[in-house]
Amino acid sequence: MLNEKKLIIAEKPSVANLIASALSAKKVKAKSLHYFENEEYLVTCAQGHLIEFEKPKSKWNLEALPLNGPGNLIPISQTKPRLDLIKKLCKRDDVASIVNACDAAREGELIFNQIMSYLKVSKPSYRAWLQSMTKEEIQKEFLNLKSSESYKGLANAALARSIADWKIGMNGTRAITAWSSKIYNVGFNKQVVGRVKTPTLAMIVNRDKEIDLFTPEKYFQIKATFRINSGEYVGSYIDQNFNNSTLDPETKRVRKADRVFSEENALKIINDCRNKEGIVKEESKERKEYSEALFDLTSLQRESNSRFGFTASTTLKIAQSLYQPISGEGYITYPRTDSRRLPDRYDEEVTKLLKSFNNSSYKKFSQNILDNDLIKNTDKKIFDSNKVSDHFAIIPTPNIPSELKLNDQQRKIYDLIVKRFLAVFYPPMITNETTRDTLIGEHLFRTKGKILLSQGWKEVLDSTTKETIINPIEESEKALCEDIEQLADNTTPKARFTDSTLLRAMETAGNDIDDEEVLQLMKNKGLGTPATRAETIEALIREKYLMRSEDENNKKFILSTARGKQLIFDLDVLEINKLTSANLTGEWELKLKEMENEDYSYERFIDEIEKFRDEIIARAKSTSVDTDEFRKQLDVNCPISGLPVWETFNRYTTEDPENSVRINKVRSGRPISNEEAIELIKSYNGKEGRIGKLSGFVNRFGQYYEAFLILKDNGDIDLDWGQNDEKEKIDFKALPSLGKFEFVDSEVKHDAKFYYFGKKWANKLSKFMLSPYLNSLDEEEQNRESLPEEEAIKIFSGEKTSVLPFKSKRKNAKRPFFKAKVYLDKKFAPKFEIEKLAKKNDEKDKSDKS
The missing domain is CATH 3.40.50.140 (Rossmann fold)
Structure with a gap:
């Protein structure tokens, strides 16, 4: 048997x-x-x-x-x-x-x-x-081991999520693409939409729009210097009658109790208080500040972005490498978790884990926790099974790495995780905080002081707390306002999104939530999951809807591109608000979570998704616009006809389009902005206009490229990406054919140097790609192709080649010559699957050294 x-x-x-x-x-x-x-x-x-x-x-x-x-x-x-x-x-x-x-x-x-x-x-x-x-x-x-039947709910949720993304992504992308291609009068204007990607993009586009439209408002802050027997102190004016409960969120953000928006009122307050005595009231109380909860993936990504500038994607890769090192056991627990708690009865495991730090640089803190019996399994901020879903919080494992095993990035993330783990068991930081109010008539000035009583968990982070000591005042003593001044400033718009703030917005489906307990309740209603959010951001960047940039202070942020703004504008025209709704996507995410617990039906969820799919298609089929309606006059005249140039829905032209400039608003998948249209028209020299190079154009294979935007003398526009740089034009019809290939959706032609494929054979692949033969002394060997026809046929069929020899283009490469299989990725760029060195050679090297 x-x-x-x-x-x-x-x-x-x-x-x-x-x-x-x-x-x-x-x-x-x-x-x-x-x-x-x-x-x-x-x-x-x-x-x-x-x-x-x-x-x-x-x-x-x-x-x-x-x-x-x-x-x-x-x-x-x-x-x-x-x-x-x-x-x-x-x-x-x-x-x-x-x-x-x-x-x-x-x-x-x-x-x-x-x-x-x-x-x-x-x-x-x-x-x-x-x-x-x-x-x-x-x-x-x-x-x-448990039977797979025990995970039936998870299997249904996984399949439902995959099918929902397919139904919305495939149908939505094709519907919006077909609509925009027709409306903007372009051959093919691919627009990618998705159940999670699109509402994420909408949040950033809307934030950028708020910033662009924001009008700064001048305000004044009033600072007064008071004299008492023990010295001086400074107080800030506070409006006692300030009430923001009826204000809208944006007004509430900029209107503060210490801001005076009328210079006349500010001067009145100053005149009322200068050289006057004030009555002083003072209150002191102890304040306890506890460590933040253990990390889940999103909070780890946010912290590492704030501290080190790591993107969400980078942090996930580092955490994954600590969980699954190239060799050996893992150093941290499962990182793609959405929980910040440990199970109720995990205190014994924590004790074992703390003991494993005995030979590490963290021994001082772990030993202190053990010696002072600081592990309390009744502490619901640490141990709470009700807040643990599939996985508990990210913590270190007993396998403590030596510093030599980790690179700099890994060391930073590992240190964050270990110190947060240790800090949660430490007592709170305790400060004595004093609030001193000085009242002159009806005008209140507030002064705050802080004294550190106990460092608590801040000791683990080696963090200092800034103390503000205010000089003491005698009972019933009055304070003289010796000096008072107004400081002018302007309100500022909301900050642009960073990886950190965008992750928080995705986690809360766009709602501003700072309270950690409330955030726990929102976790299942966010955009995507901790495991997918980083990839969502990176996909939007790859598709040129978003980009990373930095300000004059080198602070990095994420903003929407013209292409991203155009997509959200088009969806607004189509009135498909559900596709940009963060709250709706959050509700779907909650239903998937309920499905995991077998509290929501798979069939019901798919039925809802299909109804939404049909709604998108119906809007795309029924929505039409008057593309010739003049919307706004540009501040420029046509250099060909002399007529004023107007903006219509889909282009920039005049009342006589046939004899004037005709600049489509979208060209090769890239929107052309008002400013770019004006710059292009002004660059016209009687023969042509030219601006650029501009990035973000996309070909039919989904590959992005840069090009000059050209205004021709007949009023049409064109692109120059260097296609005419070659001295001799190729007669593709005369070239021999390698055959038609479904994988690249075109016929492949070839000459002595290249294989040509794609629309009008715009893509090419060298026959001598990384050739190891070019430097040979043998002339016949020099002409040997590194990618011969029989291997090229495999590539264009979507397969891998046989193992072929190549020469690295890197200087001082460890392996200047290597062997690899070659294949084309989804964007038809060549990729190498490098063959590992034979084991026999390794064993021979070892024996030679011995």
Whole structure:
């Protein structure tokens, strides 16, 4: 009888290595890949997603909508060998069951279930829910595996999220693209929309619009210097009658009790108080300030952005590398968590963890917590199972890394996590805070003082607290206003979003919430999840809807591009407010969370999504605009006709378009602003106008490029990206054909140097790409192609080439010559899968050294 085994499928190779090590499984070679095996287990892995939904083949027009998919699941070509290995292992007679060891979250559940669905695996399956990547935790989890049925709600939520994103993304993107292409009179104006991306973009566009339209208002602050027996002190004027309860949020933001918006009133207050005595009232009280809660992913990303300037994406990558190092056990627990608490009965584990710091630089603090019995399992700010969902807060593991094992970025993030973990057990910082009010008639001046009594948790962070000492006053003593002045300033708009503030806005669906307890209640109503928010931001930047910039003080921020503003404007014209609504998307996120707990129906959720899909399509089909209506006159005349230039809905032209400039508002996916249109018209020299280079133009393959914007003498506009720089024009019709290829959606032509593909063969790929032969002394060898035709056919078919030799273009490269397989990514850029050095060479090197 066969010895029955469990097949474990991890999400990444690094996790498979850790699990295999913890379970003492040995490596087994399988062609170019490998897996692990012992008497009880086989261990293999995916490489992220191995399966994807088949892309729709229908045309990009409104008549083809709605798309009722998604369609069939198909393998991702680049990772198909891994899928084939999993299939082979699943079919083994001795494999009795499968264990899902993919990341313990929605995405990990989806990755595993899609593999099982595509391979039609019917064997029993179990779930390994790994909180941390230490051998002890891995071994413990594999003794307590649960049936996959226990995670049915999570599986439904993962699938529902994936299908919802497909239905809204695919249909919405095609509907808005078709509408805008027609309205702006351009061939193809791709606009990407999504269930989470679009409301995130809308928040930033609306903030930028508020800033652009903001009108500063002058105000005055009044400072008075008072003389008493013990010396001087300064007080700030406070309006005792100030009440902001009826003000709208924006007015409330700029109107403060210490601001006087009338210079006349400010001067009156000064005249009323100068050289007058005031009655003094003083109140002192102790104030306790507790450490912030443990980190979840979003709060870690916000803190690292504020402290180190790391983007949300960078912080996630660093945290992931600490959770799953390239080799060895993990240093922190699962980072993609939305909880800031530990389970109720986790105090014993915390005690063990603190003891593990004995040989580290954190020993002083961990020992103090243990010696003074500071771990209180009744403290709900630390231990509260009701606020722990799939994973608890991010904390260190007992596997303490030496400083040499971490790079500078890893060290910073690890230090943040450890110090926050230690700080939460420390007592509060205690200060004595004094409020001194000096009243002259009806005018109140306030002075505040602070004295540190106990540093508390601030000691862990090596943080200083600024003390403000005010000189003492005798009982019933009056204070003389010796000097008083007004300080003029202007109100300022809200700050632009940073990674930190944008993450908070996404977490709260755009609502301004500072209270941590209230924030906990909002967690399930945010935009996306902690695991997906960083990628949402990066995707909007890649698609040129957002960009990162910095001000004159080198402070980094995120702002919307002209392309991003145009998309939100178009959605406003279409009146598809739900697509830009942060609150609606937050409600959907809550329903997915309820689905995980089996409190919301999968079918009901998909039905709601499909109704919204149909609403988007209906608006795109029914909304029309008068594209010729003159909206605003530009401050410039047409250099061709001499007539005033006007802005219409979709272009800049005159009352006589046929004999004047005709500047479309969108060109190759990029909006042309009023300012750019005026600059282009003014640059006209009788033959042509030219501005740029401008960035953000996009070709039909989704690739972004820079180009000069040209105004021709017939009034039309054109782009110059260097396409006419070559001395001789290529007659593509005369070139030999390599064939037509569905993967690149075009015929491929070639000459002695290049393969040409895409619309009008605008894309090209060198036959001598990184050629290792160019410096050869043999002339015949020099002309040898590094990418011959038989290999190029594989590339243009969406496959990988055979292993080919190449020469690195980097100076002083460690491997100047390397071997790799080549393939095209989704944007048809060449990518290299570099072959690792043979193990025999490593062993030979070791023997030579010995």
